[in-house]
Amino acid sequence: MRDERRPTLTDVATRAGVSKSLVSLVMRDEPGASAETRRRVLEAADALGYQPDSRARLLRSGRSRLLGVVFGIQHPFHADLVTGLYTAARETGHELALSAVTPQRSEHEAVTGLLQDRCEALILLGPQAPAASLARLASRLPVVVLARAVRAPEVDVVRSADAEGLHLAVDHLAGLGHRHITHIDGGRAPGAADRRRGYRTAMRRHGLTGELRILPGGLTESDGAAAARQLLADPPTAVTVFNDRCATGVLDVFARAGVDVPYDISVIGFDDSSLARLAHVNLTTVAQDVPTMTRLAVTRAIARVAGRDPGLAEASASITRPAAEGLSPVSLPRSDREVIVPPRLVIRGTTGRPS
Amino acid sequence: MRDERRPTLTDVATRAGVSKSLVSLVMRDEPGASAETRRRVLEAADALGYQPDSRARLLRSGRSRLLGVVFGIQHPFHADLVTGLYTAARETGHELALSAVTPQRSEHEAVTGLLQDRCEALILLGPQAPAASLARLASRLPVVVLARAVRAPEVDVVRSADAEGLHLAVDHLAGLGHRHITHIDGGRAPGAADRRRGYRTAMRRHGLTGELRILPGGLTESDGAAAARQLLADPPTAVTVFNDRCATGVLDVFARAGVDVPYDISVIGFDDSSLARLAHVNLTTVAQDVPTMTRLAVTRAIARVAGRDPGLAEASASITRPAAEGLSPVSLPRSDREVIVPPRLVIRGTTGRPS
DNA sequence: TTGAAAGCGCTAACAT
């Protein structure tokens, strides 16, 4: 029923009546084989159902063109990032090796697996490991941290300007006439501290220091729901929420409590994950620029592998949209290893004038 | 800053002053090395930061102990399945190679990648490829399809008893006194046809043939929301929904319309994904037995790789809960390659007596 | 344009 052994390059060579070298060239689309040879080889490969063995290939060539990606399988936004990473990797001719963090599988395990797979670099999505262990990891191979700030000069970081994101949110709400704006916080989640800070400074800039109100939240729907229930006793006219997932929980509780959004309360999320785009949710949110961030993560990882300093050349090149609101399109504030991508506000149906 | 070359087994051997073979044994925890040697080798490996190269290891040993998994990165329930698969794989000493389907990356691409990685078997989560191409794939290596029925004797199938799941749901509702029970359908999604059928037969059994009502839905929140809006004009007292994700959309529209669940309408989902368990959703649902399904998928894949017929030995062994409701714990109805795992009803807060 | 030979890092079979 099934072949005992998978066909190898040697099998193809024998069948096509040529040497292994020729088959190798043809399979890699390299020049150096005649059209006739090429045809015969491809025909033989096809007939045998030949698939090159990536392990042997990589073992021999020394380079793997393999980028390891650690992500949280329960995070919807990570799904969006992985989607972007696949696209970016394809553009540069690289492969992705996914390694998931699950409730039963730690980040450490996920990383170890990728190291044994001989990835050339690691891209970590919002990792929770402390800066010190990330730095240690980076001494072994290039590490790019995506969507989290890390105070470690050894690792590359690509993240959104979280604080600026909350400026956009608060500016939008203040512009609509809101004064009672509460922030539902992400606790110790990546980005939470900066978003909290952004909320504070923006409120201050609008002369709303007296209205500052921050509620502990978190990154899940449940966290948002819990925070929203607290809010019902003394509701503001608007809330900015740590992320879309949490905002979904907020909206849910509001809906059940008969609170009309945006008539009674406006809600703004963060991420612009697929969740926010759902027609019936239609969430106004601070969008992270996933295509740019993922492309940057991949190009920087590759540059480090090649021993180059990525600089900002490819960063600027990949930004197509003009700088908005006085933000430079991409900036390097803390270290030359950190790239900060500007978010943008996506206005949908959950924000409006206070009533 | 970073070492040019990763240390190899030879480096460790040199440093420890022993042969490569010894190092190999020690690294694999195989017997045949003295305690003293073992200590020195481990010390040298640690000092160098040595990580075995899984590619070379697998290339040489011929076997990869690598199971390829194709999943939809946007599907929350797939996340639950992948989580279970990791656990099951660890129990048997196997590795998982994840390959995601994204809006930009087709199932075909996902499979091709895994073939080149020399996985020993493939586990496909709710694949959309036609039975014929799955059969063709299965002629190259063992294929286990998870959470979808496939009429192809070449592939192994592990899935829930979808029809029985809807029997449980309808029985529960009918027991509470409901008569106007509408089913929101999953269209062409895996399992949808069986769940629809289960709804019909259960309704008939309760003498509710006249109340049969099926609304087109789908597998996303938006699909559920759309269906729910239609329902509002002429609402039933209860709905069974294709899956939890779709049910979430239904609940959302109900909440906004001021429909009280379960007082006005009862709602039952399917999957018992992490979504359903959220405290504020608290969805009554038909739970798929993820630990059993994933363990079965892994053990069957492994058995096929070994050339054995998996039979039902390990299937029955892995079922710890007694057969409920006259269902045999595991059954093989269509072919001996299909294992059907019984679902169970999880009663939470979205179902109650009709008012 | 083609082929022969060496060797990537490891494990397995066979020495000792």
Added chain:
DNA sequence: ATGTTAGCGCTTTCAA
């Protein structure tokens, strides 16, 4: 208990 040898499937010299 330890070392030696061969070779997994491929790419990469190098020579023809």
